[in-house]
Amino acid sequence: MPYQFTEAALAIHDQVRQFMDDEVFPNEQRYYDELQEAGPGGYPPVLDRLKSVALQRGLWNLFLPHLAPDQPGQPLSNVDYAPVSELLGQVPFAAEALNCSAPDTGNMEILHLYGTDAVKARWLVPLLAGEIRSAFSMTEPDVASSDPTNLALRIERRGDSYVVNGRKWFSTGAAAERCRVLVVMGVTDPDAAPHRRHSMVVVPKDTAGVSLGVEPHIFGYDEPGGHPEIVYRDVQVPTENLLGEEGGGFAIAQARLGPGRVHHAMRTIGVAERALGLLVDRALERSAFGSTLAHKAQIQDWIAEARIEIDMARQYVLHAASEMDRVGNREAADLIAGIKVAVPAMALRVIDRAIQVHGAMGVTQFTPLAHMYALARTLRIVDGPDEVHKMAVARREIRRHQPHFGRQ
Numbered sequence: 001m002p003y004q005f006t007e008a009a010l011a012i013h014d015q016v017r018q019f020m021d022d023e024v025f026p027n028e029q030r031y032y033d034e035l036q037e038a039g040p041g042g043y044p045p046v047l048d049r050l051k052s053v054a055l056q057r058g059l060w061n062l063f064l065p066h067l068a069p070d071q072p073g074q075p076l077s078n079v080d081y082a083p084v085s086e087l088l089g090q091v092p093f094a095a096e097a098l099n100c101s102a103p104d105t106g107n108m109e110i111l112h113l114y115g116t117d118a119v120k121a122r123w124l125v126p127l128l129a130g131e132i133r134s135a136f137s138m139t140e141p142d143v144a145s146s147d148p149t150n151l152a153l154r155i156e157r158r159g160d161s162y163v164v165n166g167r168k169w170f171s172t173g174a175a176a177e178r179c180r181v182l183v184v185m186g187v188t189d190p191d192a193a194p195h196r197r198h199s200m201v202v203v204p205k206d207t208a209g210v211s212l213g214v215e216p217h218i219f220g221y222d223e224p225g226g227h228p229e230i231v232y233r234d235v236q237v238p239t240e241n242l243l244g245e246e247g248g249g250f251a252i253a254q255a256r257l258g259p260g261r262v263h264h265a266m267r268t269i270g271v272a273e274r275a276l277g278l279l280v281d282r283a284l285e286r287s288a289f290g291s292t293l294a295h296k297a298q299i300q301d302w303i304a305e306a307r308i309e310i311d312m313a314r315q316y317v318l319h320a321a322s323e324m325d326r327v328g329n330r331e332a333a334d335l336i337a338g339i340k341v342a343v344p345a346m347a348l349r350v351i352d353r354a355i356q357v358h359g360a361m362g363v364t365q366f367t368p369l370a371h372m373y374a375l376a377r378t379l380r381i382v383d384g385p386d387e388v389h390k391m392a393v394a395r396r397e398i399r400r401h402q403p404h405f406g407r408q
Contacts (some may be wrong), residue, residue: 009081038168063105089271102263104133106257108128133178227358259329278354280303313342
């Protein structure tokens with residue numbers, strides 16, 4: 001069956017669009033000015049104002065389909081939330097204004113689904129209220145983390161505690177002062193089957209033995225909160241901080257990353273839409289060889305291709321989201337993998353053409369295009385590289401013809 005938005009969702013889409021026009025776009029430059037003034041790990045005060053307006057308008061925690069009724073927010077299904085992600089993707093900080101930004105979205109969902117009552121009370125409640133931020137500590141510098149069975153950080157049971165030792169990095173946002181809690185994946189049983197070796201625990205960032213190491217920069221950009229290395233040296237947390245069961249870390253990671261990939265994809269479509277708008281505006285303003293660029297056949301071809309590619313990508317993602325709602329993340333895994341590959345590639349093509357139309361200015365700080373390009377390029381690696389997702393899509397396709405392929 002084709003997807004269909006609910007009437008309530010359509011109303012929320014309109015409200016989010018109005019919020020972007022009324023609040024986010026007019027405050028975009030103010031946000032970056034305040035961020036620069038605040039320095040590394042700082043917090044732009046304008047975000048508090050935007051969050052207050054979002055709360056007043058009921059635009060809060062829209063991402064979580066299974067939100068408990070006693071928690072603040074108005075949750076949407078995957079397909080209903082997808083257009084919200086697209087709108088928020090047009091400006092990097094917009095999602096945080098609605099408390100819908102990664103990695104908090106995925107972390108809140110797994111805390112809700114797998115956390116003990118103590119963990120929910122201590123960490124989920126303030127995260128849902130937007131009072132603190134969190135980080136997801138999975139990727140490691142010394143192994144190919146695209147194969148999560150390689151992960152080496154140890155989580156060892158000692159009496160009533162778990163002790164964590166190892167190194168992670170690209171724990172996005174962990175350097176921010178407002179980041180107070182880390183969700184950490186590591187090995188609890190190295191002798192178990194490959195997908196049962198790992199578990200997840202919740203680690204308060206101020207726990208003894210937690211320290212930040214090197215700070216990678218993405219194409220030279222300093223992102224709010226960074227993507228730092230985190231070193232865990234004999235970090236001790238109570239056993240109640242375990243998420244789910246021992247050996248369940250891989251399954252939890254898969255459950256977390258499915259919806260997140262849809263959010264990433266739709267936000268990236270929002271980026272591509274904005275890039276196309278900038279391309280067209282610049283083509284109408286800029287003249288060369290006797291006419292505006294908008295009159296050139298080459299530019300019209302780029303505009304047409306961008307429009308077609310964006311619309312095709314959107315339909316692909318909405319189809320994936322509707323199937324996740326209908327049959328679940330596991331059964332829709334090939335679609336989730338497909339959009340993870342297709343959408344960043346599309347966005348990179350659109351952004352690249354927008355840069356070309358802007359000429360030298362397109363690669364400077366005077367338009368958002370260079371930053372857009374850097375962020376879109378990282379998405380070919382974030383949540384697993386394209387090659388791994390293509391492999392997953394190919395295997396599912398081959399198994400339509402030979403069901404036991406790769407399982408002998």
